[in-house]
Amino acid sequence: MTREECQHCDMQDPFRQHRERFVVPSGMIYLDGNSLGLMPRSVPKRIEQAMHQEWAQDLITSWNVHGWFQLPKIIGDKIARLIGASPDTVIVADTISVNLFKVLTAALALRRERKVILSDLGNFPSDLYVAQGLNRFLADGHMLRTVEPEQVFESISDDVAVVMATEVDYRTGRRHDMKAITARAHALGALVIWDLAHSAGAIPVALEAAECDFAIGCTYKYLNGGPGSQAFVFVNRKHHSSAEPALVGWWGHAKPFAFDPQWAPAEGLVRQQCGTQGMLSMQALDAAMDIWADVEMGALHDKAKALCSLFIELVEAACGKHGLRLAGPRDMARRGTHVSFHCPEGYAVMQAMIARKVIGDFRAPDLIRFGFAPLYNSYTDVFDAAAHLAEVLEKRLWDRPEHLAKKSVT
Numbered sequence: 001m002t003r004e005e006c007q008h009c010d011m012q013d014p015f016r017q018h019r020e021r022f023v024v025p026s027g028m029i030y031l032d033g034n035s036l037g038l039m040p041r042s043v044p045k046r047i048e049q050a051m052h053q054e055w056a057q058d059l060i061t062s063w064n065v066h067g068w069f070q071l072p073k074i075i076g077d078k079i080a081r082l083i084g085a086s087p088d089t090v091i092v093a094d095t096i097s098v099n100l101f102k103v104l105t106a107a108l109a110l111r112r113e114r115k116v117i118l119s120d121l122g123n124f125p126s127d128l129y130v131a132q133g134l135n136r137f138l139a140d141g142h143m144l145r146t147v148e149p150e151q152v153f154e155s156i157s158d159d160v161a162v163v164m165a166t167e168v169d170y171r172t173g174r175r176h177d178m179k180a181i182t183a184r185a186h187a188l189g190a191l192v193i194w195d196l197a198h199s200a201g202a203i204p205v206a207l208e209a210a211e212c213d214f215a216i217g218c219t220y221k222y223l224n225g226g227p228g229s230q231a232f233v234f235v236n237r238k239h240h241s242s243a244e245p246a247l248v249g250w251w252g253h254a255k256p257f258a259f260d261p262q263w264a265p266a267e268g269l270v271r272q273q274c275g276t277q278g279m280l281s282m283q284a285l286d287a288a289m290d291i292w293a294d295v296e297m298g299a300l301h302d303k304a305k306a307l308c309s310l311f312i313e314l315v316e317a318a319c320g321k322h323g324l325r326l327a328g329p330r331d332m333a334r335r336g337t338h339v340s341f342h343c344p345e346g347y348a349v350m351q352a353m354i355a356r357k358v359i360g361d362f363r364a365p366d367l368i369r370f371g372f373a374p375l376y377n378s379y380t381d382v383f384d385a386a387a388h389l390a391e392v393l394e395k396r397l398w399d400r401p402e403h404l405a406k407k408s409v410t
Contacts, residue, residue: 040291045287071282075282097130099233118190120147219232251276304374325341348399349403
């Protein structure tokens with residue numbers, strides 16, 4: 001595809017107007033929305049209102065007057081539509097790691113006779129750390145069993161209490177078969193926790209159709225909630241009355257303002273909350289979620305697949321001779337919406353790209369990673385990014401001291 005053809009595709013893009021809803025820095029090709037999404041234009045005004053009126057003037061009354069206390073559920077319902085869940089099954093709170101700890105302890109309590117947590121070596125390390133830390137704390141024979149991503153389905157056995165998997169691999173983009181893995185786990189008596197960090201807002205997710213038990217996800221990637229914005233947790237209705245996390249707090253109490261010294265879990269999903277949430281970041285996330293009100297996930301995914309396929313085609317044609325090799329499956333039905341290539345000197349190559357205002361990231365040991373957010377990335381972005389990458393490699397623009405020196409964040 002030529003650049004002119006890409007521009008024509010952009011003119012026909014059903015999400016063309018959505019790009020205008022974001023702040024896109026001048027001259028930048030931003031392909032890192034799988035790490036941190038762009039800022040929606042609506043956020044500064046919303047934060048200004050929250051600061052200058054709700055906090056500065058209305059103060060403590062804002063918990064009632066401005067509905068602060070209900071925001072976690074309100075935003076949760078907005079997210080639920082995007083991940084195939086019904087209202088009152090998703091709530092926003094804390095971080096992915098904290099939410100994982102909560103649902104993992106709840107799931108293990110529902111399967112006390114079993115000791116194995118099954119995950120895969122492609123899972124995000126922080127998820128594995130949570131399981132490892134919990135096992136050490138329990139000191140009760142629990143173990144984390146990790147296998148290759150392709151072996152998860154066949155490794156589910158009748159000693160597994162919980163299958164813990166990230167649907168889309170953060171490095172390669174490889175996508176698990178959510179429905180098949182969940183069905184096999186249930187057939188053998190296990191529960192399943194899905195991490196949707198690279199799924200929510202990127203690909204269609206069908207949590208309830210797949211009869212998933214629990215899911216967690218972050219909101220600062222494709223959902224554009226801002227750096228460190230609160231994560232979300234999904235609990236299937238069938239577990240609402242039985243799933244009790246080990247980490248509890250007053251926001252999850254049945255009567256939080258009774259200040260009873262004895263813990264009593266709230267009905268349903270609310271018990272998955274712990275402490276008081278940061279309302280400024282919650283307001284930013286709520287404003288960001290309003291962008292999704294008219295987005296149909298099937299159409300979004302169609303564009304995502306087209307962007308990824310085009311990028312793979314252009315990079316392989318122009319850069320294959322430099323040793324680049326696609327990571328993850330080629331079939332777009334089996335992958336998420338970021339594309340990674342094994343690349344010699346990958347860190348320095350990405351730093352050279354960033355210096356040219358083409359923003360992606362690097363994942364050890366040798367992956368350069370590019371995320372495609374269909375709400376604001378264009379076909380022309382794809383063409384130009386591939387051209388920049390070809391030039392960086394062809395002219396060895398990466399081979400400079402400032403690009404070879406490792407920074408703290410990659």
